[in-house]
Amino acid sequence: MCKYLIHYFSGTGNTYHMVKTIESQLISRGFEVGLLNIEKDKIRKLSDYEFHIFCFPVYGFGTPSIMLKYILKLKASVECKAAVLCTSAGAEGQSLSHVKYILDxxxxxxxxxxxxIYTYNFTQILSPQSKEVEEKVFKHAEIRIMEITKRIINNEESFKKLNTIALAVSWAVFIMFINLGRRILGKTFIADDTCIGCGRCEKVCPAKVISMHNGKPKWSSNCESCQRCINTCPQKSIQLSVIKLTIFLISELAPILIIMDINKYMHHLSILVNIILYFVMFAVGTFIANLLISIMERLCIFKKILNISYTKGYRRNTAKGFNIK
Known part of the structure; x- marks a missing residue:
């Protein structure tokens, strides 16, 4: 009897739903299946399983850093067959080819x-789709998963590929997102006046970037951008701070405008010099933005301003059956 091990990470439950559907399909056909949640389960002896399935969501056209770090720790002593599956609201970016390369x-x-394809739960930016839309998408997803599972069982070789231009663009977006975007977005979270200080967000954060200060959560700069905290807060207290986001956007755009102005008067600056100037000014701008926000968070006069948000009325959403304790 073939044994399958499914390695997975799920932010708000879509990938978990896919994993459970694959598990039920394999078990119904008489296969032994193990589930490994990379957040909390220990790495198992890989050679005990003939097949390995890696499942994860797509963030910023790429693979979550928590999944990449996990995969890089693995080393198969004997050749193990593997399948790589991702969930996305529409585009996988470079994630599949990247993970395939690492696993090989x-x-x-x-x-x-x-x-x-699943629904998006990027509540920090967009309100999740309705329950009616979600039900339709999940039904279609289940049909797709059953078809994919059959191909896995039959050991059919198939690779989902992007064209060269799409792959290059997705790599550029992913590099910016994993090194910068997710870190800035994490710092723009706030807990509004409805927060009761229950600490659930701190407990469920997979990246462990949330800590409680004076009964309120505070985010550090290594956010995974999984959206679990904003979607699972029992009070719906976690929001995007418009002021924080504006401050970070200014810190990003200001260096570009300054460099454009410099180039008006100094026409012989090379591309390399411009790139170095940008990163130096960007680092300084980010430091100043973090310092400014830190000062504002400490002063009561600014707390109401920092709480200005457009996400208060957004629907919160996690996939059915996904419970994080």
Whole structure:
């Protein structure tokens, strides 16, 4: 009997739903299945399983950093067959090819990569889709997963690929997102006046970037941008701070405007010099933005201003059956 091990990370439950659907399909066909939640489960002996399935959501056209760090720790002593599956609201970016490359280097033989479309839960920016839309999308997702599972069982080789231009663009977006975007977005979270200081957000954060200060959560700069905190807060207290976001956007755009102005008067600056200038000014701008926000958070006069948000009326959403304790 073939044994399958599903390695997975799920931010708000879409990937978890996919994993449970795959598990039920494999079990119904008589296979033994193990589930490994990379957030809390210990790495198992890889050679005990003939097949490995890696499942994760797509963030910023790429693979979550928590999943990449996990995969880089693995090393197959004997060749293990593997499939790579991601969930996305529409585009997998470079995630599948990236993970396939890493796993191939770690001793696995990846024979299948694919993506399943789910609803988006990027509540920090967009209000999640309605329950009616979600139900339709999930039903379609289940059909897709059943078809993919059959191909996995039959050991059919197939790879979902992007064209060269789309791959290059997605790599550029992903590099910016994983090194900068997710960190800034994490710092723009706030807990409004409805927060009761229950600490649930701190407990469920997979990146462990939330800590409680004076009964309120505070985010550090290594946010995964999984949206779990904003979607699972029992009081719906977690919001996007418009003021914080504005401050960070200014810190990003200001260096570009300054460099454009400098180039008006100094026409012989090379591209390399311009790039160095930008990163130096960007680092300084980010430091000043963080310092300014830190000062504002300490002064009562600014607390109401920092709480200005447009996400208060947004629907919160996690996939059915997804419970984080």
């Amino acid at each position: 280097k770690r001793g696995f033989r990846v024979f299948l990569t694919d993506m399943v």
